[in-house]
Amino acid sequence: MAGTNFLRSIGGNVALSVGLLAPVLLGVGAVAVDYSILFHQRSALQQAADNAALASVKELGLSGAMEANIVELGKSYAKESYLMGRELSSAPGKLSADVQVSKTDGEVTVNLSYEWSPFLAHLLDYTTNPIKVSATAGLAGESLVCVIGLMQPERIAKSSIHLDNRAVVKADNCSVYSNSVSQYGLRADASSSLTASTICSAGGVLEFGFGSNANFKPTPLTDCPKIDDPLLSRSAPIYGGCTHNDLKITSDRELRPGVYCGGISVAGTSDITLKPGIYVIKDGPLTVADQAKFSGTGLTFYLTGENSVFDFQTNTTIDIGAAETGPTAGLLFFEDRTVPHSFDFNPFFMRRLPDDVRIHKISSNNARNLLGTLYLSKSILLVNADAPVADSSAYTAIITGRLWLQEGPILTLNADLTDTKVPVPDGLMGTEPTLRN
Numbered sequence: 398m399a400g401t402n403f404l405r406s407i408g409g410n411v412a413l414s415v416g417l418l419a420p421v422l423l424g425v426g427a428v429a430v431d432y433s434i435l436f437h438q439r440s441a442l443q444q445a446a447d448n449a450a451l452a453s454v455k456e457l458g459l460s461g462a463m464e465a466n467i468v469e470l471g472k473s474y475a476k477e478s479y480l481m482g483r484e485l486s487s488a489p490g491k492l493s494a495d496v497q498v499s500k501t502d503g504e505v506t507v508n509l510s511y512e513w514s515p516f517l518a519h520l521l522d523y524t525t526n527p528i529k530v531s532a533t534a535g536l537a538g539e540s541l542v543c544v545i546g547l548m549q550p551e552r553i554a555k556s557s558i559h560l561d562n563r564a565v566v567k568a569d570n571c572s573v574y575s576n577s578v579s580q581y582g583l584r585a586d587a588s589s590s591l592t593a594s595t596i597c598s599a600g601g602v603l604e605f606g607f608g609s610n611a612n613f614k615p616t617p618l619t620d621c622p623k624i625d626d627p628l629l630s631r632s633a634p635i636y637g638g639c640t641h642n643d644l645k646i647t648s649d650r651e652l653r654p655g656v657y658c659g660g661i662s663v664a665g666t667s668d669i670t671l672k673p674g675i676y677v678i679k680d681g682p683l684t685v686a687d688q689a690k691f692s693g694t695g696l697t698f699y700l701t702g703e704n705s706v707f708d709f710q711t712n713t714t715i716d717i718g719a720a721e722t723g724p725t726a727g728l729l730f731f732e733d734r735t736v737p738h739s740f741d742f743n744p745f746f747m748r749r750l751p752d753d754v755r756i757h758k759i760s761s762n763n764a765r766n767l768l769g770t771l772y773l774s775k776s777i778l779l780v781n782a783d784a785p786v787a788d789s790s791a792y793t794a795i796i797t798g799r800l801w802l803q804e805g806p807i808l809t810l811n812a813d814l815t816d817t818k819v820p821v822p823d824g825l826m827g828t829e830p831t832l833r834n
Contacts, residue, residue, distance in 0.1 A: 467496070475509055495509075506531060540594060554742055564802035567809045574599075589612070596617040627825055637656065643660070685707075702733070730770075730773060758779045765785065773797040783805070
């Protein structure tokens with residue numbers, strides 16, 4: 398009997414001890430959970446602030462960027478980046494963003510504050526709620542803006558940059574911008590990829606296709622401010638009357654600058670060498686077909702009038718570079734801004750295009766050198782070669798209504814500006830962002 402009473406006494410003491418310790422143990426556990434959440438939230442917030450500061454200061458480096466647009470970009474990108482990066486198990490809370498822009502110092506500061514509901518941590522340390530982080534980014538060296546898709550969304554065609562299946566754009570050291578405000582402003586179908594130093598869409602991004610593994614590196618910024626045409630003030634060449642009419646070439650020949658009314662047609666095994674200068678292609682296409690070769694340096698092709706588009710076909714060799722000096726320096730192609738044009742077309746019915754939809758085509762499997770800027774603001778640039786395009790160019794920049802890659806081409810847009818004397822036109826050089834905190 399005495400033994401039983403003794404055991405009951407011990408049991409009661411243990412129960413009492415456990416009962417007294419339970420709140421302490423629960424409290425320690427709650428604090429541990431709080432600080433685990435705090436660690437993950439602060440890490441996600443800092444990453445979001447860093448990303449937003451870098452994205453915003455990149456906009457600061459563009460000509461015509463407005464402070465209000467930079468602030469809105471910073472806020473929206475910070476929130477989007479945070480939601481993508483935070484832990485799925487994170488406690489719900491309220492995120493606030495403040496963006497400060499200093500054009501004098503070339504800096505953008507993003508401050509994030511996150512209010513949440515900790516169990517006990519706020520009683521021990523008042524700095525745990527709200528969680529606050531800050532990031533400041535500034536402008537460092539210059540960088541090239543190598544693609545701008547200017548087209549605004551039409552009834553069916555929405556994207557100003559569109560990569561079909563297996564298409565690849567490599568723009569590792571320059572920036573890519575889509576001005577389309579559609580939710581599909583930047584589109585990459587299954588197995589396509591786009592890499593750049595910055596990828597920005599004024600609208601949204603569509604990764605499309607069953608089993609899609611479309612790839613953007615880095616993650617595109619969305620809802621970016623639209624970029625005005627940076628070459629809008631560039632004066633068009635002045636030219637006189639026709640020096641050639643409906644020129645058709647089927648043998649080796651040297652061409653000189655002039656006004657080519659009705660365009661130029663090169664076919665057969667012709668080897669065409671172009672002397673430096675301005676070639677006005679008026680009221681007709683520039684077509685290079687069959688096994689023809691087309692090469693020259695110090696060139697500008699000014700495209701004006703109806704059907705003044707270029708078509709570099711599959712088995713041709715294209716090796717051309719822009720002028721180093723003169724009124725069109727840096728411009729390999731310069732499309733007349735007044736040409737009749739439209740972007741109202743159905744991309745699924747290419748054989749039924751309206752007459753005023755202009756398409757320039759690079760189908761050549763040997764177009765390795767396209768040195769300079771392709772300024773085609775009223776047209777579609779369609780690249781559908783089976784081999785790399787422009788990869789041997791020191792730099793290639795594209796300003797077009799719509800950049801469209803079909804059939805799995807690899808378009809390489811280099812930015813090796815020290816390797817050439819061909820200048821980058823004013824307005825295409827931005828500045829590279831860097832964190833300063």
